[in-house]
Amino acid sequence: xxxxxxxxxxxxxxxxxxxxxxxxxRHFAEAWPSFARTVALLREESxxxxxxxxxxxxxxxxxxxxxxxxxxxxxxxxxxVTPGNHDFSPAAxxxxxxxxxxxxxxxxxxxxxxxxxxxxxxxxxDGVRLLLVDSPDSSVPEGTADWMRAETxxxxxxxxxxxxxxxxPEMADYILSVEPRRDLRKYVxxxxxxxxxxxxxxxxxxxxxxxxxxPGHVQVDATAMHLLPLGLCASGKAYRGQGRICLxxxxxxxxxxxxxx
Ligand SMILES: [Fe+2]
Numbered sequence: 001x002x003x004x005x006x007x008x009x010x011x012x013x014x015x016x017x018x019x020x021x022x023x024x025x026r027h028f029a030e031a032w033p034s035f036a037r038t039v040a041l042l043r044e045e046s047x048x049x050x051x052x053x054x055x056x057x058x059x060x061x062x063x064x065x066x067x068x069x070x071x072x073x074x075x076x077x078x079x080x081v082t083p084g085n086h087d088f089s090p091a092a093x094x095x096x097x098x099x100x101x102x103x104x105x106x107x108x109x110x111x112x113x114x115x116x117x118x119x120x121x122x123x124x125x126d127g128v129r130l131l132l133v134d135s136p137d138s139s140v141p142e143g144t145a146d147w148m149r150a151e152t153x154x155x156x157x158x159x160x161x162x163x164x165x166x167x168x169p170e171m172a173d174y175i176l177s178v179e180p181r182r183d184l185r186k187y188v189x190x191x192x193x194x195x196x197x198x199x200x201x202x203x204x205x206x207x208x209x210x211x212x213x214x215p216g217h218v219q220v221d222a223t224a225m226h227l228l229p230l231g232l233c234a235s236g237k238a239y240r241g242q243g244r245i246c247l248x249x250x251x252x253x254x255x256x257x258x259x260x261x
Contacts, residue, residue: 001126004047005246007210007228008055008084013067018099028058030235034243035071038231041245041260042075049125050077053210053228054084054163060101062110069114083118084163084210085136120144122151126250129155133162139191148199158204159255165209166200167193170218171225178214187212206255215241226257
């Protein structure tokens with residue numbers, strides 16, 4: 001089975017009314033036409049499943065949700081998503097131009113109303129168990145480590161997909177080596193500091209995360225941790241590796257990945 005993994009998209013609908021924020025976020029608001037390139041790459045690769053790493057939208061509004069889902073419908077391929085922080089709200093606490101959003105529980109209901117699941121789930125993909133873990137606020141739901149241990153004990157091969165990277169010293173060092181000013185309270189799972197030791201080490205062969213908008217690979221023991229760059233090509237602002245897709249073939253051992261760009 002061939003699985004395509006795609007990083008943050010940050011779709012903003014041309015019909016969304018939040019004008020001041022749109023001006024500040026023009027690099028994302030005007031990026032959506034580049035998704036046609038991603039769709040073309042996916043058609044060439046014809047994966048059986050696409051998994052998005054979160055931040056489907058730049059901030060939640062019903063208009064942005066519906067616009068993003070219309071874009072994803074163009075894929076004509078089954079897809080899943082693990083949620084990102086922007087799927088719920090913008091950085092309202094730090095930016096007074098940010099639009100108001102409903103509370104996170106209401107936002108989850110509104111995604112679910114369009115058939116989009118965002119909680120912890122496992123999906124079996126031709127001998128590989130995909131664990132989609134809900135981490136948008138740098139924490140994971142209560143009971144996640146126990147759930148992951150049970151899921152991984154029942155499966156020989158496991159892959160973890162989660163928006164915010166796991167909190168390991170190797171990942172923290174890598175992020176700061178690329179961008180020394182990143183706040184690790186936000187850019188790793190700072191509120192789940194033991195998840196790697198509790199439920200990943202020795203159990204999960206690969207981890208895929210987004211959130212940073214730059215690519216990377218960090219090996220921690222037998223676990224390959226991949227950072228996926230921005231899934232769209234931003235307008236007027238270059239993010240390293242932007243627009244790449246990552247391909248995983250479950251017939252190959254230890255989840256080696258292939259990059260298309
Ligand atoms: Fe993002």
